Amino acid sequence: MSSTSGGPGGEALRVEHVAKRFGGVTALADVNLRLDRGEVLGLIGDNGAGKSTLIKILCGFHQPDAGRIFVGGEEVVLKSVDHARTLGVDTVYQDLALVNELSVYHNMFLNRELVRWPLLSNRRMRRLARQHLEDMGVNIPSVEDEVAKLSGGQRQAIAVARSVYSDARILLLDEPLAAMGAKEGALILDLVRDLKARGDVSVIIIAHNYGQILEVCDRINLLQHGTITFDKPTSQTSVQELTDLVVAEYRAARTAKLRPDPSSNARPAPGR
């Protein structure tokens, strides 16, 4: 890798002064973020804070208007999703990019199929997919099942396993627990924990509901109005503190709305 990344636990990803505007709307004002190798970073923030814009920049979908991005210590310009993927930055989207009509193992190898020209090496793909899912502790009835048969958590697990299998070094999980039951959520959190134990994959979890993800994250960043306003190791913060921060932000915004001149009263609005 690069000389600037200092050994194990070195830097996986760094974002400096990234900004993005859409027309007159500033989605990201000035984002600074650092992700160490093998680290799990929780990126939280309320709706409209700029989470999805940041993710779309990191996965190569949007290009930032300003700022610099470093992958493994080297500055990069992420030209496309494909390009980011070749650099080892992969995103598991909420829509999962799985094809319902295809089997689990075909999904695992989607667009990276093993071929013994001209035919697919189905037997090898089946075996490798089964083995890889087993290694990752993902339990599904059969790799030959259509993905449509599986539950939300299993689908998510397969999408994550696929990214890891494709040598992703930096994994962006976009709201991995959205619309998922407690048991399903635990399945995903276990998966992230296993990834952390492997140590070669760094993860950013984007979440709306931080209560659940706190337990797997090493560090928490809070994104507010397009900037990171809070950055602490998980051990030094709590759900309570994070809740207070978000609520304070909400109250401040409410005060600003209720009173046209916010400088006249810095205290939160007394009413609810």
Add this chain to the structure above:
Amino acid sequence: MSDTVDVAARVEPAPAGRPSRGLPRRVGEAFLRRREASVLVVAVALGVYFASASPAFLTQPNLVNIAQATAPAAIIAAGMVLVLVSGEIDLSVAAVFALAPFNMHYLTDYYGVPILLAIVMALAISALIGFINGFITVVFRVPSFVTTLGTAYIVIGIVLTTSHAYPAPIPEAATETIRKVFGASDYAHLIWCLLIVAFFHVLLTRTRWGLHTIAVGGNPLGATEAGIRAGRIKIGNFMMVATLGGFAGILDAFRISTIDPNLGGGFGIMFTAVSAAVIGGTSLAGGSGTVIGAFLGALVLAELQDGMNLIGISANPYFLILGVAIVVSMIANVYLSRLRRAGRT
């Protein structure tokens, strides 16, 4: 999924780990799981019925008739399934069916091109029309229904204008052997049809192209995110169905020994091919379909038409039955795929 399923999978990951069930039952279930199963049952049942109703049904000349009626629709349907699975449709293929034999005729009789080369060039022109269909659909984002409706009329217009709406004879340059190979002999249709169906079945189920076709139709956004070039897949499939349409047209021209501007009946053979695909279990929504099912669908349609003719029912209720068959098979399709997803079949 419940925990018990997970545990079972962990203990016994092999999918064949159900020794308690009898072999016949397992074979039966494996059979029912195949989407082609129901239409095969219908095809066999129709065969049995018509054979018992009319002694002429199983005679060799009649079987040749059925084969020759099945083949053009099945050949086109093989390509149509790929287009449908990738989430598009091609309405222009019947027009290409009519155009290809004329191109062969123009090239040999007016430009002195050797007959075999003329056939290849006629197929290349068909493929070009397919390319145009795909290009307009993919690049200009015109729904393929509209794109191919337009090109269908354009191609029909070209056929009628250049031929002055008169039929033409098969080129003199076509030797006896060539005529026989390309459709004049009893079994040419059947052999070509089986080869093409087998090839496209393998293409759809065992190759990257087929897998990507399913992915593009099943989850367009997801397929693109995985880096699959959806446009290329779609354009390729349009080119294949058009080439098959042209080829089926040439086979039929040699069979009836004349080149007819009304060959394919404007849109007729295209609708037959789509019907065959749908009856065979292909979903118009994209993402699923089978080439063998479409072949069986074409066989069912040919059996119906031929059998009703033999037992003296007028041809008129044919469309009535065809319509019912399409609607019923579509309902069965939706219902069965829901069952399959629930893991019950």
